[in-house]
Amino acid sequence: DTAVSQTPKYLVTQMGNDKSIKCEQNLGHDTMYWYKQDSKKFLKIMFSYNNKELIINETVPNRFSPKSPDKAHLNLHINSLELGDSAVYFCASSQGPGRRYGYTFGSGTRLTVV
Amino acid sequence: EDQVTQSPEALRLQEGESSSLNCSYTVSGLRGLFWYRQDPGKGPEFLFTLYSAGEEKEKERLKATLTKKESFLHITAPKPEDSATYLCAVTEYGNKLVFGAGTILRVKS
Numbered sequence: 001d002t003a004v005s006q007t008p009k010y011l012v013t014q015m016g017n018d019k020s021i022k023c024e025q026n027l028g029h030d031t032m033y034w035y036k037q038d039s040k041k042f043l044k045i046m047f048s049y050n051n052k053e054l055i056i057n058e059t060v061p062n063r064f065s066p067k068s069p070d071k072a073h074l075n076l077h078i079n080s081l082e083l084g085d086s087a088v089y090f091c092a093s094s095q096g097p098g099r100r101y102g103y104t105f106g107s108g109t110r111l112t113v114v
Numbered sequence: 115e116d117q118v119t120q121s122p123e124a125l126r127l128q129e130g131e132s133s134s135l136n137c138s139y140t141v142s143g144l145r146g147l148f149w150y151r152q153d154p155g156k157g158p159e160f161l162f163t164l165y166s167a168g169e170e171k172e173k174e175r176l177k178a179t180l181t182k183k184e185s186f187l188h189i190t191a192p193k194p195e196d197s198a199t200y201l202c203a204v205t206e207y208g209n210k211l212v213f214g215a216g217t218i219l220r221v222k223s
Contacts, residue, residue: 004157033211040215041199041215041216042213042215043158043201043203043211043213044213045210045211045212048210056210090157090158092157102148102150102160102163103148103158103160103211104160105157105158105159106157107155107156107157108155108156108157
C-alpha cells in the first residue's frame, strides 16, 4: 500500500516532446512537492502545493507546469523537452509544514531525454 | 551560496567501525534540520528532525545531534545494510526543504 506513488518510473523520450508525470498520495497530507535530483544527486525543490494552491514556485523554466486537481494528486507536465531536463523527479508530501513528521517521498521518475 | 554543506562526500567503513557524518548550514532562522537516507533507485526516507541546538535523536545505530551551526549523524557499529546516501536538509520558512549534496556511506563486512 504505497504512500506516495509516481508514474511512470522510467520515461525515455526525444527532445521537443511533451510529457507528464503523475503523483498520488494516500496519506491525507495537505502539501505536495516536486523535487528534481540531477546527476550529482542534488535534490532541489521545484514546486509546492498546499490544498491545491501553488505556494512555492522556484526558478524553473515555464516549460514545466504543475497541476493539482485535488490535494491527493500533483502532476507535472513538461513541454518541449530538452537534454538538460534529464534527471530523476521526486514527488513528496507532508502534513502542513512537515517540520515534525518530515516529508514522504515517492520512488522517483527517471526521465531521460535523447 | 551554499546553505547546506555535507562532509565527507563519501565514507568507507568496515563493519563495526563507528564514525560521524557532518552537516553544516548557514541559514539564519533555522526552523528544522532533517536527516534522510536514500538507497539507490529509491526516494529519500525520513530519519530525524531536529529543531534546536542541543537536541539529540536516536534510532537503532544512528544518533543525530544539532548545534547552532551544524549537525552530526553518528553511526555506531555500522552494518553493511547501513550503506546508503545520507542527506541533510534544512527549512528556514514555509515548507521548503533545502538539501545538501549528501554523504555516500559504504560499510564493508
